[in-house]
Amino acid sequence: MPQMLFGSPELAGIPVAYDRNAEIYGEGELADYVYKVVRGAVRTYKVLNDGRRQINAFYLPGDIFGLEIGEDYTWSAEAIVGSDIVTVKRSLVLSIAERDGEVARQLWSVTAGELDGARSHSLLLIKSAQERVAAFLLEMSQRLADANLVELPMGRQDIADYLGLTIETVSRTLTQLASNETIELLASRSIALRNRSVLSRLNG
Amino acid sequence: MPQMLFGSPELAGIPVAYDRNAEIYGEGELADYVYKVVRGAVRTYKVLNDGRRQINAFYLPGDIFGLEIGEDYTWSAEAIVGSDIVTVKRSLVLSIAERDGEVARQLWSVTAGELDGARSHSLLLIKSAQERVAAFLLEMSQRLADANLVELPMGRQDIADYLGLTIETVSRTLTQLASNETIELLASRSIALRNRSVLSRLNG
DNA sequence: CGATTTGTTGACTCTAATCAAGCGTAGTGG
DNA sequence: CCACTACGCTTGATTAGAGTCAACAAATCG
Secondary structure (H helix, E strand, O other): OOOHHHHOHHHOOOOEEEOOOOEEEOOOOEOOEEEEEEEOOEEEEEEOOOOOEEEEEEEOOOOEEOOOOOOEOOOEEEEOOOEEEEEEEHHHHHHHHHHOHHHHHHHHHHHHHHHHHHHHHHHHOOOOHHHHHHHHHHHHHHHHOOOOEEEOOOOHHHHHHHHOOOHHHHHHHHHHHHHOOOEEEEEOOEEEEOOHHHHHHHHO | OHHHHHOOHHHOOOOEEEOOOOEEEOOOOEOOEEEEEEEOOEEEEEEOOOOOEEEEEEEOOOOEEOOOOOOEOOOEEEEOOOEEEEEEEHHHHHHHHHHOHHHHHHHHHHHHHHHHHHHHHHHHHOOOHHHHHHHHHHHHHHHHOOOOEEEOOOOHHHHHHHHOOOHHHHHHHHHHHHHOOOEEEEEOOEEEEOOHHHHHHHHO
């Protein structure tokens, strides 16, 4: 239960509201705070020197992000839509962890969770466009509500930069899955999963 | 200093020798041990249902691997060449961490190091073949000896499966970098870096 | 020394990127 | 309320880069 990190009275913070596209922190800045999404969605990303952007992860309500073991943030973070986010001082968490083994274990656990996510992401990036999009839809379905109706907080460009594809390829792949009856495009950000077994098969 | 995990007298183990291609553990097995490479090299990998293999990471002398927060190993591990590897019981490390905050922090630090590696790996996988190979050579140079002569422990297939390319593309890209004078192929596993600035530029 | 594995090179194919146009929806101002 | 604009998304035509299939060369091993 990594959420407990933010659950103790000692660490209860007041949510702060961020506008759509507002920067939460930038790569290289001092990593003084740890964050938890209450409402909305967050992307962490890097921009390569030639302008390509890679999105590392999406954070949804309940998710913790921005926990660094080093001094600085290694990625930048932005709100994808209007979001409420709770903050705690990293130094405070670290000092509690020093005397409380349970909190120390939770810090480790948050990092281990990120590691799992990063490794799954790498596995994604060696697959075909269809497989990547299928995996993305299944991941989002599971994380949002585990229902067949997926209401995406992010646009096509964010999806493309997360999957290592272009916006055109993401769009085409979705239309193709829709013509299969595998999914249904109710609106660009509202997608119904009509045939999970096909998606799962694509997912490997 | 994550090495200290294995440095305490309590955790001093006797190195075990593994043959080339010997399995160290398999995905899904009980994660009872944590490992440290003394001599040789190790790959961790997964095989997808269609037979494609992804190599997650290479471990070289001094590196710790196989530390899981969950019950099972999530990847398989094999020796790339004949290797000596020290082992400690995970339960032992965990029980020490419970009373020793410094050891707890080291566990966290090992996982955080893996996280950095996994994220860099993801960044790699969105790049072109030239960029991936250049990044690979620079990474290996730095990790092996930080010299211009890189003696790779792994073959082309391992490199390909790590970079998400085919063996042919890796081979062609190396020949191309050699015809540039960027590198020199002394033997298939012995590569001299002749122009690091070109490689770094490719690396982004 | 022959046999087998590993690596290189060539010809061709195919997937996703690029370049370019058009559509649809939401928001703005007359 | 309706044009006008802006943005996000889709679709089409073409290109580029890596994959595939195949042959061969080189290194390694028994």
